[in-house]
Amino acid sequence: MKKSVTALGMALACMLGTASPAGAQGVWMKGDLHLHSRHSQDSTNNAVGKIISFAESEGFDFLGITDHDNHVDGDTAHHTWADPQWRSDRIVLLYAAEWTTDRGHTNVFSAHPYDQKLLRRMSDERDIKLIGLRKAMGVHMSANHPTNKDHFGFSFDMVDSIEVWNSSNWAKNPPALTVWDDMLKSGRMIAGRGGSDSHHGWPDTPQDRSAKSDERLSNYVGTPTTWVYAKTRDRQGVVDALTQGHAAISANPKDPRVEFSVDLDGDGRDDGMMGDNLRGTGKPVSFRIHLAQCPIPWVQYRVRVIRDGEVFATVPVDASKGEATFTDTPPADKRAYYRLEVEGPQADYAAVPMSAGYSGTMVALSNPIYFNFNPAF
Structure with a gap:
């Protein structure tokens, strides 16, 4: 297997965004897709308004506040979504909830209101019925923390994405990457996403201090951050981009955003980006790695x-340049996929100052670029 790695000399490229591949138009947006407010009974002092205000102050673009539905018998629409604080002129707020069942936890994301009670009533149904229900409801379903005690116990044919990075504690996440790779190797095009799974706000009360008083300092909005490349800056744009795998994850919003694309014909122009499914012809192609917004200019990241x-x-990428390429020959007669893992020092996320100590050296993940997958699988 021939490998070729070439660093490109684009000064300060790490500080800039890139043009979209193949002439597509869109915008990069950052957010958190797993958060709990006071409407989850296992949360303390984490009002919806607190979460949104914090996210606005830190420049986030979207949020999925995913309160547990078992505490309110699925009536999320009359709790989180109906909370008078659930509004923002600056942040896209997804209709979302955490479907909390005996077989595991699943986040639901939607651009429109949907019936969470219906999901609760069908929690014990066979997976084939639940797959049909997801399609009928027109929602995005995502397997949460698939390898912890509340592991995902449904068929992965039922979901559009997997939470491969849960909370700032990176050490517990590698098994989720193994599950993800197994699903990708099976031919499933399932996007990877992150989520802080934050449950607690500032330790303002004795209850907070006796529970997890330091969570607000170590794991809160954006640890990790999920980035999506959305065609439109609205709910549907966010949900569609996540479903398509046009997304990446960084340890926090200040860390580099990894972008991953491919040039199929050597003309110097991108023909696809992460999440895209392309045809392998048995000829070499050039892959491009780009790290946007590198806050530490002297760093050499390991990709x-x-x-x-x-x-x-393993490809070195200098922060001052921000780009590298490698070549490979995707097969013409079978499936293949490529994804990226980025390691290096953590950026300072002053608003959540203890988070870097838990994330270690894992900085970012990309979604895969696919070859010869069956998109109708």
């Missing part, structure tokens, strides 16, 4: 290229 679940190459 692991994962091909079909195995490390294919």
Whole structure:
């Protein structure tokens, strides 16, 4: 297997965004897709208004406040969504909830109101019925923390994405990457996303201080941050981009956003980005790695290229340049996928000052670029 790695000399490129591949138009948006407010009974002093105000002050673009539905018998629409604080002129707020069942937890994201009670009533149904229900409801379903005690116990054919990075504590997440790779190797095009799973606000009360008084300092909005490349800056744009896998994850909103694209014909123009499914012809292609917004200019990041679940190459990327390429020959007669893992020092996220100590050296993840997958799978 031939490997070629070439650093590109684009000064300060890490500080800039990139043009979208193949002439597509869109905008990068950052947010958190797993959060709990006071409407979840296992949360303390985390009002909807507190969460939104914090996110606005830190420049986030979207939020999925995913309160547990078992505490309110699925009536999320009359709790989180109906909360008078659930509004913002600056942030896209998804209709969302955490479907909390005996077989595991699933986040639901939607651009429109939907019936969470119906999901609760069908929690014990066979997966084939639940797949049909998801399609009929027109919602995005995402498997939460698939390898912890509340592991996802449904068929992965039922979901559009997997939470591969849960909370600022990176050490508990590698098993989720194994599950993700297994699902990708099976031919499923399932996007990867992150979520802080934050439950607690400032330790303002004795109850907060006796529970998890330091969570607001170590794990809160944006640890990790999910980035989506959306065609429109609205609910539908966010949901569509996540479903398509036009998304990446960073440890916090100040860390680099990894962008991953491919040039199929050597003309120097991108023909696809992460999340896209392309045809392999048995000829070499050039892959491009771009790290946007690098806050530490002297850093050399280590980017692991994962091909079909195995490390294919490790590519150094200087923060001052922000780009690198590698070449490979995707097969013409079988499936293949490539994704990226980025390691280096954590950026300072002053609003959540203890988060860097938990994330270690894992800085960012990309979604895969696919070859020869069956999109109708």
